[in-house]
Amino acid sequence: MTRHGGGTARDIVLVGNEVDELGGVGRWQTFMARLFAERGHRVTVVGVAPAGSPFDLGEDPPFRTLTLHDARPPGRRPVRGLRGRIDPVARRREAVRERERREAAGRLTALLRESRPGAVVIVTQVWAMEWVALADTAGHTVIGMSHESFGTSRSSSRFARVKRYYKDVDRLLVLTREDADLWIGEGLNHVGFMPNPVPLEPGPPSPRTDKVVAAVGRLGYEKGYDLLLDAWAEVSPRHPGWRLRVHGSGPDEEALRRRCTALGLDGSVEWAGRTEDVAGALRRSSVFVLASRGEGFPLSLLEAMSRAVPCVAFDCAPGVREIVRHEEDGLLARPGDTAELARHLGRLLEDPGLRDGMGDRAYRNVRRFSPAAVTDRWEELFDLLER
Incomplete structure (x- = not known):
């Protein structure tokens, strides 16, 4: 299938922490979804959880949306010592958490199975990759992204998760060549870079007269x-x-x-x-x-x-x-x-x-x-x- 202007019209699935969370990644995700849709691609934006501070997607956005959980899922609680490992309450709680995660990943699998050949999954945040890793992405291209600098990532818990969850994706994209080189130095040899686009439509410049x-x-x-x-x-x-x-x-x-x-x-x-x-x-x-x-x-x-x-x-x-x-x-x-x-x-x-x-x-x-x-x-x- 060709898109308007030539080329292949694809199914593109953007998977992030939320569909419409106020912030840089949320705004980027929505803007790119619109740009892809304008090129004739069929776009779905998937969020793991509902947004805490949502922004307005506008009337009749040109893409579908899906949120995998009804509420933000709890994180894994640390288990300390033998007593923690055999505590029946903790084990039941973890079993429920894992079952809900797999059910949510199943909803993503169902969406991907409806997608046409040549579909692309773009994972915009590494937390969301934990659900993509549980889903069946066979036959689809998976692109992982880190929207922060190498230095910022390295100083956070996300650094280890990027190396763990993105090591087998088809391409890991960061924002600059300099950051890509640093990630390659960490042993990830499938890293590229992609800048963000200007998120505003062309418009009149400031006269620069107000103080x-x-x-x-x-x-x-x-x-x-x-x-x-x-x-x-x-x-x-x-x-x-x-x-x-x-x-x-x-x-x-x-x-x-x-x-x-x-x-x-x-x-x-x-x-x-x-x-x-x-x-x-x-x-x-x-x-x-x-x-x-x-x-x-x-x-x-x-x-x-x-x-x-x-x-x-x-x-x-x-x-x-x-x-x-x-x-x-x-x-x-x-x-x-x-x-x-x-x-x-x-x-x-x-x-x-x-x-x-x-x-x-x-x-x-x-x-x-x-x-x-x-x-x-x-x-x-x-x-x-x-x-």
Whole structure:
């Protein structure tokens, strides 16, 4: 079967932790599902569990959805000593957990058995791979993904699970060549890399006239908003009239607001909450800042650049420096160096010519990650793996 525009129309099944969880991977998963569907592929998005903080998939999305469990399944409880191994209550609990996991994997197997020859299973998160590993994927191409940097993965429990659960997939994809080389060094010789696409449709650039520095993301430890406030405490007194506008919500919001007050920044920091109009928020800003402690291939940088907004960021991952070219279309600071982050912000705030030049170059350079270009790369990979 051929798709519109030529090539093979496939069944594509994206399997993640949730179908519609608010966050970078969830947004990427939904966006790619739409891009694949627009190319004529038949797409299903599968989640292991319901989302805790769901986002709106929109009216009549062009893909099917399936959630394997009605509630988030419990994790395996550690068993300590002989007594733990023979405890009948613990053994029954583990037996129930395992039976429910296999029943859920059976629902995925049933879906895959309905798929046409040449189907592709894309596992977007390694936790979800635990269910894919239990399902019958015979005859289908399985692609595993890690949406974080090698360094971030290595510092978490996901590192061992990537090596365990992805070792036999047809291809493991990470976000940059640099990360792929590091995983190959761990003995995984089937690793490739695939960048994220710009997640916004082409639109008008920011005029860069508002005295606003924008930040977009979940208010959690990994995103480094505490570090951003420390940097802003150095920037704000030297640049009166400029505001830091934070778009997002999360578990650290109350603590961050208290820190903001303690630093005397209430007059120059605006807590704007979650927004469904990221493009509009970026068009109303002149600079974008990312102070994350760790990242993969941050969509927020792509979004800002697609609106001609120059970016200042911590160089915390290969994906960051893959997107932002230091001193060309943005500025990168050493990870955690709030003084350097503050200096870079200051340069852009006080120099409209620098701001405009970097913003215009960002608008041009980000096109290498256009949805069409990235989807082409995916389809080329599907053809390669089918041979």
